[in-house]
Amino acid sequence: MSLPPNVVQDNMLALPFDKTPSTRSSSPFRTSWAANQLVQSVKPEPGRAQEESEREDEERDGEEEEDEEEQAEGLKIRGPYKKRLSQARLDRVRLRRIEANARERNRMHGLNNALDSLRKVVPCYSKTQKLSKIETLRLAKNYIWALSEILRTGKRPDLLTFVQTLCKGLSQPTTNLVASCLQLNIRSFMSESGEESFSLYPAYQYHHGPEGVGSSSADSGRPLRPFGSFCGPYKALYDSPSPDCSSSLDAVTLSPPINFNGIFALKHEDSVDYRSCHYGLRYCSIGQGSSAELGPYDVHLRDQFYQVQEKSNKSFQSHTGGD
DNA sequence: TAGGCCATCTGGTCCT
DNA sequence: AGGACCAGATGGCCTA
Numbered sequence: 001m002s003l004p005p006n007v008v009q010d011n012m013l014a015l016p017f018d019k020t021p022s023t024r025s026s027s028p029f030r031t032s033w034a035a036n037q038l039v040q041s042v043k044p045e046p047g048r049a050q051e052e053s054e055r056e057d058e059e060r061d062g063e064e065e066e067d068e069e070e071q072a073e074g075l076k077i078r079g080p081y082k083k084r085l086s087q088a089r090l091d092r093v094r095l096r097r098i099e100a101n102a103r104e105r106n107r108m109h110g111l112n113n114a115l116d117s118l119r120k121v122v123p124c125y126s127k128t129q130k131l132s133k134i135e136t137l138r139l140a141k142n143y144i145w146a147l148s149e150i151l152r153t154g155k156r157p158d159l160l161t162f163v164q165t166l167c168k169g170l171s172q173p174t175t176n177l178v179a180s181c182l183q184l185n186i187r188s189f190m191s192e193s194g195e196e197s198f199s200l201y202p203a204y205q206y207h208h209g210p211e212g213v214g215s216s217s218a219d220s221g222r223p224l225r226p227f228g229s230f231c232g233p234y235k236a237l238y239d240s241p242s243p244d245c246s247s248s249l250d251a252v253t254l255s256p257p258i259n260f261n262g263i264f265a266l267k268h269e270d271s272v273d274y275r276s277c278h279y280g281l282r283y284c285s286i287g288q289g290s291s292a293e294l295g296p297y298d299v300h301l302r303d304q305f306y307q308v309q310e311k312s313n314k315s316f317q318s319h320t321g322g323d
Numbered sequence: 324t325a326g327g328c329c330a331t332c333t334g335g336t337c338c339t
Numbered sequence: 340a341g342g343a344c345c346a347g348a349t350g351g352c353c354t355a
Contacts, residue, residue: 096341101332103342108330132328 123166124181135174142166 115133119125122139131139146165150156157165163182167175 097333100342104333104344105331107343112330134328 124178129177131174131177135170138169139166139174139178142168142170 115136118140119131119136122131122136122143124131124139142165146157146162149165159182163179166182167178170178
């Protein structure tokens, strides 16, 4: 298993000490340098230095005892009492700091791994063009919301609306990425939405105010702008009588890592029981009977969904030069 | 060069 | 006491 370049292992503490902070060029080295400084301070030099250190310890311990005695008697308290640490205690504190740093690094790595996992299941996953942490979280939130809306309404949205939902609150570069992943032409997107500036959410802002997605329609009781009411040039894609929706999108130039098409599929021979669907439990309870209202469309089970996504991601990466 | 993003260190707080 | 979690600080890298 290969570690990411920024991973700092415990044995990196043994990296050469002769580097100065100014020559540090990457995070791992910065870490090891700092850790080495600490290690050096923890490990006293042998010989004379150690003797001096021990003598200082004795002196310090002596002072410490004096201070404690004075405090106990309530006499001659000079300023705030601060217990002095012996060298041994100091070393132990430093060692604990190093260990805590290592744990913190591992914790953050775990967090980043989880974030990477999240990146892979939201639309537009690409190894070469990684979404930032904040954009990943925002996109994931929008994606969950969009999916829950689909389940709640039992209707499929048109592509434009779907992209609008996904891009709510995202930066323009990420918006462009999502739009391109979904084969959406930004210019036609802008002209259709009738916005001079690049605002993706006129409809949602109208219904939900500036917070848009943040306030769910379920809470407000006000329905969203109905999915499918804004089909534009992509309507044809979803009006295709073909039982294989992906074949329509495959005809477009790129085969992006889109989930839009992966979400939908014509109803399978074996109908999906949402109540047994792992992640569908919550949503099934939201839309009572919604599964019956889905009409000819259905939602992929988790496995099916991942298969579609993995396939499309691979295709996208091959187009974008991703490995 | 400024700004965004990121990894890491660090001290504080809370919990076991 | 020690670990997990958190937020602030810091500095490096990258891009417009």
